[in-house]
Each structure stands twice: as C-alpha cells, then as structure tokens.
Amino acid sequence: MKQYTLPSRTLFLWRIRLFAVAGVLTLLLCWLCYIVPVQFVLLFLAVLWVVAFFIGFWYLPRQHRNYKITLNEQSLLLQRGVFLHTHYLMPAPRMIYAELLSTPLCRSMGLCGLSLRAARGILHIAPLELKEAMEILMQLDREEDRL
Secondary structure (H helix, E strand, C coil): CEEEECCHHHHHHHHHHHHHHHHHHHHHHHHHCCCCCHHHHHHHHHHHHHHHHHHHHHHHHHHHHHCEEEECCCEEEEEECCCCCEEEEEEHHHEEEEEEECCHHHHHCCEEEEEEEECCEEEEEEEEEHHHHHHHHHHHHHHHHHC
C-alpha cells in the first residue's frame, strides 16, 4: 500500500487560478463603474477580495493538507475535504479508462492531473508530480492485468 499527497506546487497552482479569476472580475467591475454607482462596485470589490484571500490562505491550504491518495493492490482510495470529508474508492477491476490531464500552466510547473473512469462515474485527481501520476497509472494497469 502506498500513499501519495499533493506537492506544494499544486497549492500554488490553485492560488494562481483563484487570483486570476478575482483579477478578471475586478477588471469587469471597474468597467461597470460607468453603469453602476461606484459605492456598490467598491463594496463588491472589497467583499470579492476578502473572500478570495480567505479561500486562498485559509481554505486551500487545508484542502491541500487533507488530500490523500492511497493505492493498494486492488483499489485506489481518494480522501479530500475541509468541511465535508469525502472518501472515493475506485476498484481497479472496474476502471475502464484512465488519462493524464494537464494545462500549459500545469506542464510548466511539472504537474499533471488524472482522470479515472469507471462504469458508474469519473474520479478526477488534482495535479500531482508527473512521475507520481505515471506511477499511479502503471500500478493500476498492473493490477488490472493481474485480475
């Protein structure tokens, strides 16, 4: 049985995505200043950035810490969550298809996500190191061949 955790670069990637969205929303709200009274826009911007900093510096680190992938001989167990802890179990014999997912930003950071498809659903795994993602795929492939 082997356990994997997310690299610290995944947390950095999540923060980049979060603050990029907040920045785009800020630009859109600045453009709306011509239509909507400035007080409402400033209030909304303040709330937006407080929420973004809360998510980026309180919620995401806890999500990162609680994200665990356990791989044993016959299945993959994914544990994640901050307020609601969820556990996903993917038996290797039921897995139909697996693929590596990466965006240009992920590739530049040496990260790669996984998407595992089974008969009744899809399990998306957050970006891992490319080496670890390949290792998980190879291990699941070996287990599938044994069965």
